[in-house]
Amino acid sequence: MKKEVDYIIVGDGYAGLFFAHQLIKNNKSFVIFSEGRKSASQVSAGIINPVVLKKFTTFWKAQEQIDLLKKTLGEIESYTGGNYLIDKAIHRIFHDENEQKLWLKKSDNGELTEFLNKKFELLNTVKNEFLCGKVNQSARLDVNGFFAGLFSFFEKKGFLLKEKFEYDKLYPSTSSYKDFIFKHVIFCEGIGVKENPYFSGIAVNPNKGHHIKVRLSQTVPDVTIKKKHFLFPLGNGLHFYGGTYDREQLHHHIDETAVEQLVSGLSEFYPYDFEVEEVHFGFRPTVKDRRPIIGRHDEYNNLYVFNGLGARGILNGCYFSKSLYQFIEEDIPLHDEVSLNRFK
Incomplete structure (x- = not known):
């Protein structure tokens, strides 16, 4: 007898885990395939940062992403018992006076006012003769705690399968994979997508x-x-x-x-x-345009990809997991800027 699930998630980085959280919130059944190797997400710094610190600019939907992440981490804490948000701000060391002036100029920009603190600071021990700028609303994720806490929860609930997903055992036309009957498969494999026969051509x-x-x-x-x-x-x-x-x-x-x-x-x-x-x-x-790639397979409408999170994996993974869920379950269109179809 095959086991019926709403979702199969392939991949255990930020994309897979944040999408799994959407399923938990909405009482959907799922299994997540984890090969047991440390993904790029698991060795990441865990920086939560609304500012591009080279040019002192921000990015698309930065405030919305920060707000949703903090809400989501609170929801995850409610069932794992772990607080994974480290509320320690980024302090950017200025190279010279010109960077100080640029920071102050940019802090008057509407998009950056909430992020660039105008009061400069002097840090002990390190060399910062031109002082530091503090990034408001920046923080870090306790990366090890986050993955350990969620993996432990998934394992206890029977959601976690520690094995490699075998593409040749997947039959989208009958919605079956080995001992499972599914409604949807979400591929969240990072660079591993290059081995995926259904999505190997995406621009990652x-x-x-x-x-x-x-x-x-x-x-x-x-x-x-x-x-x-x-x-x-x-x-x-x-x-x-x-x-x-x-x-x-x-x-x-x-x-x-x-x-x-x-x-x-x-x-x-x-x-x-x-x-x-x-x-x-x-x-x-x-991805060349620095936006994730999210979408449905052209031929099989039960297969999806969630990839290309880049250096902002935490913010992108959290925010766009909700977008993908709403696309599948509520038929709310994806933003053109992240759609799989934008490169066609």
């Missing part, structure tokens, strides 16, 4: 990111510090520093050039000794 490109875990010899303020990359505490005396962006060196091992880049970047503003304890990397699924 890998962007390799490295980060290091370092042990600092001098204490720094308990905030998220940003210059070239992000620095913040992890506990147990370790700090996260990263991450890099590389579209060229896509091999599946550590790139020493990226590690050197990180060590150099940290040394620019942290003038004391530090030890690199660990190096990690992952492949972000990115």
Whole structure:
């Protein structure tokens, strides 16, 4: 006897888990396939940031995404018991006086007024002779806690299958997969979508990111510090520093050039000794227009893709999981800007 479910979710990163939350909220049955390998989401920094800190600009629907994320994390806490929001703001170290002036000018822009704090700060220990700008409403996600908490909940409820999804066992025309009868399949595979025969052609490109875990010899303020990359505490005396962006060196091992880049970047503003304890990397699924790719298969109307979350995986995953759910269940059209069909 086959088991009937409303949804099969393939992939266990931010896209898959935030979509699973929509199903829990709406009392839909589902299973989520997890290969057990750490996805790019699981090694991400977990930065929640409404500002592009290179040019001091914001992005499409930033305030809406921040508001929905905080609401959603509260809902997730109600059934996992975990508070995964770390309310520590980003402090951007200014390179020079021109950046200070640009920050102040941009803070008068209607879109940025709520995000760019006009009161500059001086941080102890680190080099910040031109002071720092604080990003209001920025925070971090407790990445390890978030995934551990949700995986534990899914496992207890019987929602989690720790196995590789086998495309050749999927029969969309009869809505069946192995021992399951389903209504919908959502593919949330990140770069793994390149192996998916139903959606392998979507315009997602890998962007390799490295980060290091370092042990600092001098204490720094308990905030998220940003210059070239992000620095913040992890506990147990370790700090996260990263991450890099590389579209060229896509091999599946550590790139020493990226590690050197990180060590150099940290040394620019942290003038004391530090030890690199660990190096990690992952492949972000990115899209040339920096918007996710979401939609329904041309031939099989029970197959969907949710991909291309890029460097803003937390905000994009949370916000657009709701859009995808409403598209499927309520027939509310997707925004043209994220639709799968926009590249056709």
